[in-house]
Amino acid sequence: MTDDHEAIIPVWTLATGDVRVPAVAGDGPMTAERLTELRSVLAALADEPIATLEVHPLPGKLDRSRGLPLDAASPLAQHLSQLITQSARAKDAGEGLYRMVVPAKVAAQFGQGVVRPMAAKGFACGIRGPLVNSTGGIVAGATFVPVGKVAAAGAVGGAGATAGVAAAGSAALTVAAPLVLMAVAVGVSAHADQKRQQAIEHITELLEQLREEKLDAEHSELDGCRDAIDKATAILLDQGKLGASLGLDSAVHAINTALGAADRRLAQWQGALDKLPEGKGVEIGTLAKSFPGIDDEGGTFRAHLELAALAIALKQRVIVLQAVEHAQSDPDNLFRNFSRALKADHKRLETLETSIAGVLERLSALELARPQSLRPVFTTGEVDRLMRAANRIHKLGDGAMVDNRKADVAIEIARDKEGSVVVFPALPV
Incomplete structure (x- = not known):
């Protein structure tokens, strides 16, 4: 306006x-x-x-x-x-x-x-x-x-x-x-929920293409946390008390499990990148072994990225809930409790986001090598596939550039x- x-x-x-x-x-x-x-x-x-x-x-x-x-x-x-x-x-x-x-x-x-x-x-x-x-x-x-x-x-x-x-x-x-x-509290919670909605949209589209039951179950378990988080948000913002009937403990457990999976996948990605020879081109087939589907629009690797984004967004909402609960428990020291609770638990999420961004930037900077073949000439289809794959991989860094300035x-x-x-x-x- x-x-x-x-x-x-x-x-x-x-x-x-x-x-x-x-x-x-x-x-x-x-x-x-x-x-x-x-x-x-x-x-x-x-x-x-x-x-x-x-x-x-x-x-x-x-x-x-x-x-x-x-x-x-x-x-x-x-x-x-x-x-x-x-x-x-x-x-x-x-x-x-x-x-x-x-x-x-x-x-x-x-x-x-x-x-x-x-x-x-x-x-x-x-x-x-x-x-x-x-x-x-x-x-x-x-x-x-x-x-x-x-x-x-x-x-x-x-x-x-x-x-x-x-x-x-x-x-x-x-x-x-x-x-x-x-x-x-409400603004940051709404911001995190906006990111959750964006991640859900992308995951749904990717899983429809992949048809992988294991990833679909992981997605469903994470998405099922929303109801408990929404109810807890409404109660705390009305200065109520949280109870076990909300199921927030189960939701937090599911989110932490997903974050643990994201940490493990991140370590695997970083290890795979470290093993690549420096200054040499990498074949698509070699890259796809550690990053399955990286040369496609969808792919398991991209689904793993979106699942990590969803877990991070849900955890950010939980952090706000925990911070508000701390602040309301000590009404004479409202603001300091709130800021301290947010800052302490968010550090892990920031490290995870930054590390994933680093992986995407490293991938986008890779030089792709032509596949080894006994034939001296590539077909038009093979050339087109290599060009499309190179373009998609190089674009990975576009969404990874995080501005850490205050x-x-x-x-x-x-x-x-x-x-x-x-x-x-x-x-x-």
Whole structure:
């Protein structure tokens, strides 16, 4: 979406604790460039994580099916409503597209790599672009006006806390730890579920071609974890308690088993690549022994890649659930618990993703040798097959280029008049 050139966009600066920072925001209007500079300054100077929250007009055409819906009684929707009603410049209805931007320095605390730029060309764990086209055009010609003077209406920090004014510094700085926590939790969970859906689509197509019962069973067991994860997500985001009846323990076991299989396959792939002679061409037949089907559109190797992507995406959702559960168990230390739990368990996933990307990049750089044959001339069909195989193998690296630079994270929340919200997948800015 694109705002009108005369649009006035309210923006909050949201702290997750009682902090002191220089009065850098002021009360006057800002350009998009000035707002970006402000985010950087706040991230560098503040002791506690600081996010910004903009409110844009709600687009007429918005694909809500790609986000996670929460009703008006959910904690996130209530925290957002409290912030709106307590703000001097908030709109009466509160309807709009709320866009929270968490600076890169802060986003790294949520687990480096949970949300990061990735190549869109390939199929392995790729991101196909933003759901709402707001990261580029949404601020075109708009003027941002700080929202200040939020009435203190409760203690800061607890799971049921409401927004309050920070002790000192900019008048626009608002303490809203629960709102930031819940927005990040839902946004990251939606992001991981988006990757799960993409992996499912590719696996289904591949397995229809392969007709391998063993891989089909592995896929079914992983896909069967979704129900328990969805229910656990809904319960935790409503600040409920998880019980054994959900089946989350069984789901986690299945996901961990799949991750173990991905680790073993990765070690085999790396070992096979290490055995290849350096500086020499490799025959397709030799490569296919360790990477079956690598020269085809489908193939077992590509199915193994997508199964790994699915397991990683499901595990990322579980990590968010575990982090929220930790945070809610200690409401006086909400944000630090959340970020610590996310970061610790995500390290293994990042290593696995990076290692798989390394395998794909090494494969894409291989030089293919002509097959050994007693005949001095190849047929047209043999030449075409070799060219197609070389092209497919070289394209493997397109989807493997992972950008590990720290990026700001944007979380978009569509809010209706009655207070219900839809949280879209978190995106790297």
